Amino acid sequence: MILYIAEKPSLGRAIAAVLPKPQHKDNGFIRLANGDVVSWCVGHLLEQAEPEDYHPEYKRWQIAQLPIIPDKWQLKVRKSAASQLSILTKLIKQADQLVHAGDPDREGQLLVDEVLAYCGVSGHKLAATQRLLISDLNPPAVKRALAQLQSNKDFVPLSTSALARSRADWLYGLNMTRAYTLQGQKAGYQGVLSVGRVQTPLLGLVVRRDQDIADFVTKPFYQVLAEVETSDKQRFSAMWQPSEACASWQDEDGRVLLKALAEKVQQKITGQPALVSNVEQKERKQPAPLPYNLSALQIDAAKRYGMTAQQVLDNCQQLYERHKLITYPRSDSRYLPRGQLSRAAAVTGAIAANDSQLSAAVQQADMARVSKAWNDSKVEAHHAIVPTEKRQAFTGLTQAEKQLYYLIARQYLAQFYPAYCYSETLVELTIAGGLFRAKANTELSVGWKQLYRSASNQEASQKSQPDNDLILQSLPQLHKGQQLHCYGAQLLEKHTQPPQPFTDATLLAAMTGISRYVSDPAIKAVLRETDGLGTEATRAGIIELLFKRGFLQRQGKQIRATDTGKALIHALPPQASLPDMTARWEAELSRICQRETSYQAFMQPLQTELGLLISQAATVTPAGLPQGKTRRWGRKKSTRPAAGKTTNLRRGRQSVTKA
Structure with missing residues (x-):
């Protein structure tokens, strides 16, 4: 008998739909006409054991116990999944051949592998287990996948990487959460201060953005717009490009802050000849955006x-x-x-x-x-x-x-659809010794953009331009060396703007492009190569967790940190609220997948670092926490345990270890 083990019932039914009929649907599995069976998990059937499962004393939260590091890791059966695991256990014993049909990712690989290990599959049966990779539930796609089975042994590094990440997140999340929750109690806070490898750097991102907005002081800056005409009275405008001699009066973004300097330029160029010093014209092609992840x-x-x-x-x-x-x-x-x-x-x-x-x-x-x-x-x-x-x-x-x-x-x-094509023209003028620039983009062929131009869908098609660029719809035909006339000049006064608060879209963009928020070149490179902060499967859940835990709040479309979120970030050491640690982890986990390093080489330094972080936590009392506050976790309302008392925070703790 061949037993196909899918990650969830919907995938199991899709597999069975293309296999021999008639079929008999039973409780938790489908028996095929040829005697083979399709069964499934219901997500994770197993979960990391709780600290109190290792030792009863761990049910009581005490700083002296930390860090809690199991000598021998244990999994326990999820109560809601006990029945399905029992069914799978019996089927696995009966099967002659196993086919692993977990989702095609790191988590999906581990999910079924841990069931096989828990059921004691070993020897020839384990070595002969095959891997079925399905990303499309339609019958033709499932048939193609069934014709391309691979050896499950080839995916051991992927599973090992997922196991290392799962245990590392458990260690870090559980220990850091207990440490800072206990320190929060000293400040009179009655809630749980959860800390996670991904959720906390994400919260730190929002806290720092909110602080930048609060600290922002707007300042005026000045631009000069030369108004130019050709000999046949065709007119256009060109923007002043300050020279290096103006650096003392510019900010870090090159904006001129001294009004008198801009006024001097305005007066100096008015009525003066303008020489076309450079003309560049290029045809550009913009291919269609890639399909979505x-x-x-x-x-x-x-x-x-x-x-x-x-x-x-x-x-x-x-x-x-x-x-x-x-x-x-x-x-x-x-x-x-x-x-x-x-x-x-x-x-x-x-x-x-x-x-x-x-x-x-x-x-x-x-x-x-x-x-x-x-x-x-x-x-x-x-x-x-x-x-x-x-x-x-x-x-x-x-x-x-x-x-x-x-x-x-x-x-x-x-x-x-064909590429979007446009002509890009750059003109540089010399007026009274100063450099002025104008650009024009002229559409040549709309291409794929016609799909995005309905009246109800005006998505932005151009990136925002720097303040010192002027993009025009068109320019006259010009050539290098041509003499023009600057008949006037405008002095433009603008004001610097604070950073914008995060929204759902920009916070997700920040997670996927987290490398923009780090300065270390090595860390930046790792984050560019990896998925960023979190994964495709976890980002939505991580954002929602921060709301549920009272660390983030919505103000219209804006996402802001709460007082609790701010207090936690300010209490944590920088390495806990920055994405650097995630980058290091992902680099090592990727090396495990590539068979370039081992599970132990990843876990041992992590445990050493965790000990130092817990020691540091014991010296910090968070400030600015709301007093007498409780947090709702899952379906139950739980308060942070007082010394000598116990409480059940299982649902909350499990969420901590995943994020």
Whole structure:
């Protein structure tokens, strides 16, 4: 008997749907006509044991106990999953051949592997276990995946990496949370001060942004706009580019802060000849944006529809599991395997049938076009999120599901449209010894951008320009050495603006582009190469956790830190509230995946560092915490345990270790 073990029931049913019939559906599994069986987990069937499972004394929170580091790690059965684990245990013993069908990512690999280990699978049966990678639940895709089984042994490093991350997060989150919660009690705070490897640097990002806004003092700066005309009276404007001699009167961004200097330039150039010192004209091509990964989709959905990251993820799961209209949504890739090109006509046909808004766009698509998205070398466990071949009436979809399908389908269709083409002209003028510059972008061919230009959808198509750039719609025909006339000049007074508070879209963008917020070149390079802060699958949950724990709050569309969040960040050492540690971890976890380092080489230094952090925590009393405050964790309301008393914070603690 072959036993297929899926990560969740929806995947199990999709696998069974393409295997021999008739089939018998039983409690927790499906028996196929040939005697093989498809069963499933329901997410994680096992979880890290609680500290009190290692020793009863750990149920009482005491600083002297920390850090808690198990000698031998234990897993325990989740109460809600005990029945399904019992079913799987029996089936695993009966099976002659096992097929691991967890989700195609690090967590999905560990999830089934830990069940196999817990059930004592070893020897030949473990060595012969195969891996089934499915990112699209539609029958044709599942059939293709079943024809491409791999040895599960090839994925041991991936599983080891996930195990190391899981245990490291448990150690760090649990110990740091207990340490700072106990110190918070000394300040009169009755809630839990949770600390996590990812959630806390994210909170630190918001706290520091809020502080930058509060500390910001606006200041005026000045620009000079030369008004120029040609001999045949064609007019345009050019912006002054301050020289190095002006550096003493400029800020770090090159803005002139001395009004008198700008006034002098204004007076000096008025009525003077203007020499065209340089003309550059280039034709530019902008290819279509790549198909979505989850973070890119969450950012666009937040901008256009005001959806939170969690709402996007939840609705995408419905589109994937229930409706089977999109491929695996938790993907971190924006590329597609070239083998899927043969299905493009079927996919675009489904788009036309499913979404009337895009039916005309499908007709104009050039199916022979191959964009840069089709790149096998950049596709690993999953590919980008794209529509499937399934055709379904939209009456069964919610408004949010329709909106997300539209975004995903439109981004896919863009791959079959030509590049957006425009002419970029740069003109430099010399006026009274000063340099002035004007730019013009002239559209030549709209290309894929026609998909993004409906009346209800005016997405920004150009990046914001620096303050010293002037972008015009057009310029006269000019040539180097041409003499013009500066008939006037404008003095522009502007004011520096504070940083903008985070929103759902910009906070997600900050997580994916976290390297912009670090200064160390080595750390910056690691974060560029990895997924950033958190992963595609965890970012939405991490943001929501910070709200649930009372560390973040919403003010309209803005996301701000609460007093509790600020107090925690100010109490923590810098390494706990910056993304640097995450970068170091991810670099080492990646090396485990590549077989370049070991589990122990990762865990041992971490345990040493954790001891130092706990010692440091014992010397800090957080300031500015709300007094008498309680926090709601999960379904229960729990207060921070007083000395000598115990409390059950299981739900909260588990969340801490995951973030």
